Amino acid sequence: MSLTDSTPTATTTAGNPTIQVPEPPVRGRVAHGGFVHGILTNKKALFGLAILVVFALLALLAPLLAPGNPSDFGPEASLAPSGNHLLGTTSKGQDVLALTLWGSRSSLTVGFTVGIAATFIGCLVGIASAYFGKAIDEVLSLLTNIFLLIPGLPLLVVLAAFLPPGPATVVIVLVITGWAGSARVLRSQALSLRSKDFVAAAVVTGEKAWRIMFREILPNMASIVMSTLLGCVIYGIGAQAGLEFLGLGDTGSVSWGTNLYWANNDGALMTGDWWVLLPSGVAIAVVAFALAMINYAVDEITNPRLRVEKKG
């Protein structure tokens, strides 16, 4: 969350000089190639990507690394980390490592689903708002600003209280509360592209509105869409964990949030079982940090002023 509220100021000023070349194939390749090259030579981005790949692999391989149902109760309760249970066991005898591995599946899936869906809606609303302007812009901007202003977590709690519990509810609720920020950032960027000559040319040649929006404008703001997506994924993972921790998510599933919910419910703090609480929280933080690092790198690549000048 801390980074998402700082990105708008950083990204709205970003302008990539290579993105104004009018011919589509050349434009796509130049902008894309420069960006990928920038990512692959940036230490922060590589660091973040490496962490993400490791977590994705662990999530994929969870059934192999920790076979069986991770929430089954076992005979060995509240054991500190040891050779048999690398991360210890809970007060119900579940293996903490298995819970964390399996939890990454739900957390990453929900986080990325929410991130992609929220960014998609944000793109739709933001670009439509900038492209059509006038009354449509007024209405869509009003809607965006209302959703931005309503405090997210209380709204989350109220929605979750009334909707029937389940994994779909969690995703829907998180998307409802999460799309507005991206819509606002993407609108302001699309607005500056709207006045460019190549958009005017496309309008004159009679291209369809959706084609101009998604084939002309969207590819030219790829880097901002990217950093918005990263912000939304961070939001998704964090907010899911928060919702699950409050017991308002899907308490039957295994995710980092539910792990912490059960740990707190079973009084892991009071009994001193710190090892039950540590892994899931650290996992959330490390993934969010990795995403933030990539985001930071995207900012640096697209906004040269933020780059630290080389010494000497």
Add this chain to the structure above:
Amino acid sequence: MVFLLRRLGFYVIAFWACITLNFFLPRLMPGDPVSRMFSQVQSQMRPDQVDALRRLFGLDDRPLWEQYIAYIGKIFRGDMGISLSRFPSPVSEVIGSQIGWTLLLGGTSLIIAVILGNFLGVLAAWRRGKFLDSVFPPLLIFVGSFPYFWLAMAALYLFGITLGWLPLSHAFSTGLSPSFSLKYIGDVAAHLILPALTIVLVSIGGWMLGMRNTMIATTAEDYITMARAKGLRPARIMFQYAARNAMLPSVTSFGMSLGFVVGGALLTETVFAYPGIGYQLLTSVQALDYPLTQGIFLTITAAVLAANFLVDIIYVRLDPRVRVS
């Protein structure tokens, strides 16, 4: 003036949207949350109270638009129904008795985070690439990556349980009654440290980074070069010239971040069983006390909207460009 009126109009519309959402949520939801709520409390209520509640949640036969108008009328008279979990107190009374704690916790941590974060941001931008600039931003992003509630639990475990320095939960010790004595105020302050610390830790990184980035853009402006050429003291240039202008985006995000702080306070209050309205919101959801849930949601929204309007007024004073256009 036109600007402020426009903003005021926007806040009114936003508040109306929230009331509408509140009105339609229990009426359009699949399943029947309201009957579930009734089944557990019906025995202890008078028939007319049950009737009033049924109306509040749309379990009557009037047409929808008539219910809607009646609902809005009730909200503006401050009548949000009767709390079920704290029967027979009205919702407004329950909220009134607890909102002070949230204001204390949220206000204290927000002010500390904003002042400290912005100050660090100014320093980091001023000394680009030096220690503060290279170590703090990544470190604070990392700390900010931890979920609010997890940091709260970690702080609770470390300082409360293991070291035993600070109290574990609630806003003041049991047995102490609220008074203006030194003992009571000290006790409240001791209970405030841990929850406030966690909110500050998580939110300070965003402030620092935002300020740093705008400061970097500002220091590239001509008038800063001019100030340097005039031979002004660096501290004067940094705070009186650069930081004053770089503050503007921070003022805007101050309003925005109020929502985050309320959310953060909700999670933190839950961990520390701090008796604010965030904690009460969660308890009301668990107790299926829908009138209280909705009342708290409306109150929080109204507070955030009002605070944002205040920020707008301040912004007009700070930035003359808004007044002209």
